[in-house]
Amino acid sequence: MSHGSVSNAPVSRDTAPRAFLELRGIHKRFGGVHALRGVGFSIVPGEAYHLLGENGCGKSTVIKIMSGAHAPDEGEIVLEGRSFRALNPIQSLAAGIETVYQDLSLLPNLTVAENVALNEQLVAHGGRLARLFDRGRLRRTAEAALEVVGLPAAPAYLSAIVSDLPLAQRQLVAIARAIATKAKMVIMDEPTTSLTRREVDNLIAVVERLRSEGVAVLFVTHKLDECYRIGGHAIVFRDGQCVGQGPLANYTKHQLTEMMTGRHIDGARYRTGAPLAEELFAAEGLALPPSLGRVSFSLRRGEILGITGLADSGRNELATAIAGVTPAAEGAIRIDGKVQRIGHPAQAIRLGIGYVPEDRLGEGLFLDKSIFENEIALVVQDLANAVGVVDRAKGRALADKISKDMRLNTGNIDLPVGALSGGNQQRVLIGRWLSILPKLLVLHGPTVGVDVGSKDTIYKVIQQLAEAGMGLVIVSDDLPELLQNCDRILVMSNGRIVAECDAARATEEQLYQAMLASRPQPSASPETLS
């Protein structure tokens, strides 16, 4: 087992690109579910790969087989020329396969240095725990790895507790851990889901650096635009099979989407209707210092308004202020011509404002409750009679209708929501609001972590709601999503609206420039605000 260091020149490998890892004819069954049906691909050092496919296509299973968490039922794993039937986690780690899981798999109570570099010592000792813990080595390994990902290696940072760090930095800490164990291949499971555009740029730079040092990188992602920015190979899964692989440049976005879904999905604008003339909602000088400065805008009936900006631009605070989750300190809103103040979510609901939060698991859904119970959660009081007994038949009929309207892929409304895919969970959450038909629906990151097929369904539902006269606000950093669905897009920066554009004519580049334009750039201007 050669512990090739990160600094190994990739030149010697370039002449004869030999696969670092090869999967051949891998099958995996879970009970009656045939999750993988003979998939195979090979990973060459220094190359980037994008594992694409809808939720449930077998992507996570194949990752777990590579990282040693699952053993395949059939097939062969060839790792650096040696053949294995299955790997165990320590074998996989010792060979240099590192996985940055979507949940980051950090230990929240430990320091940055321990999170980055403790595993390197564990793997070096083959997983044996009756060994001394070398603090000097921990510090040196951590410093080197943090430097690669561009995080500071100061003692104060090394000893910071990971749960105190912001999410984007935790992401980099997780990648630093992968680097610290002298990885030869890094698997990243949806690494950009919760990152802003600027943070994604930084992540891409880190990936470039890893590749230049001969490390193979395998991405699992739903964001096709980012795949093209990174480049490399596509590996497309559908229903547990590999339906296509080759250089990304050989495929259009359209072709990739079709391979993933097996059906034709139009990349063009979903928005076909037009808003009505009458004003539905207006924000007048909403402010919540320090994140939100006086923001004013208006929205017509049947209009879809997009709001975007970097993570700290105030877009999130604006969304939660409208919904009453974090009420604005100043300003008011006007709904149907009447001026109102919103101090509490229940007040917003009474005024006909619905809110679908970004964190659907944490803030929105009761995972262990059924689809039926989740969908009627808002109207359960109306369904109850004088003594508080809920009319279940009426409730079930309502939930059935909502499930059909939201095109859920199951007819069984007694299924717990936790058993559904991300896309279906999101549809349940949006569907819940259909039960009270709000005048205005605020959708916060409506397709975060949702696969292409579900996105399509959610977009169609959004358009239907607008056609019916509902006003919608979509707060998102998925720019294609806003361009495809909205009438107008507002760009926020530093707590203010800095640009407004017509979604039919705007481009991603324009929006991105607007997001960054009014920001004080550290390199450009020395007198940084913040």
Place this chain on the structure above:
Amino acid sequence: MSTTSPTDVAALPVAPRRPLLELVRRRPEVITFVLLVAICVAVAIANPAFLQPSSLIDIGRASVVMGLFALGVFIILAAGGIDVSFTAIAAFTMYSLTLLVKNHFPDAPMALIVLAAVIGGAGLGVVNGLLVHYLRVPSLIVTIGTQYLFRGILLAFIGTVWIMSLPPQMGAFGRMPLLQFDAADGRTITLPFYFLVLPIAALVTWWMLNRTLMGRAIFAVGGNASVAERLGYNLRTIHIFLFAYAGGLAGLAGIIHTCANRQANPFDLVGSEINVIAAVVLGGARITGGTGSVLGTLLGVLLVVVVNSVLVMVGIPSTWQRVVVGGFILLAAAFFVFSQKKT
């Protein structure tokens, strides 16, 4: 290498906004220490007799058994578990061992008896560890079960009779002085030799937690067990080691308890679990796991022992001790929650 520019991490969260609050958040045992000092000062003012060597030595002596228990509870808390069977392990080990020495090996040297207590306790701890690992049941449930089990076996099969006359070497060990002098009132005051066991056990535990991979693995498991497993930590090894270590400490505590009291009572010890867990929590270890320190644990033990033994000196009835300890726990909990929210 200029392929990447340094990340824009302008707003690093490491600079403490309020140094004092940050210190307390990182090292909650500071609060324990302040409380302890405050009580000592208050008691010393109310009754200067508190500062006499005899009462300090009493406190030291009373801390040994509780301190050994607390170290065991602490490492299990650090790994995200909880143990309530340690008193039963201690009672089982001390009583069976005393009986064994008395009836079969009257000439066994004291060092061997202590070693046998540690090994016996560790053996019962392994039972806990295996059950926790293979049943995948919360350790609270498992150790409630084994507490009844160990105690039941002890009382049903081994004996219920108080042993009033210990084997001579055990009695001698309990009396062996480390420090001895005559107080002003003519009494002879003794700090027993067995007091040394606590600082040694604390040092070993500190070293194990901070200087071995197993120690860091224990905190890793306390942070998030399934993540730790995914990262390659062997949960089985860790579970078995943890409970064996705590069991060994309990066995040690049991035999010292017997030697110090010069009798072996099979009904003894069980029932004092909450007192020990309270001390560990007062020392800053979160009940949810992954945090705490050996020093904090010792301070927590001292705090509880001081409260239990000195309130009488200021004229507060002993029945109020529980009220005071309970109040402290709630106060400390409220404070920790408050300092978490502040950030």
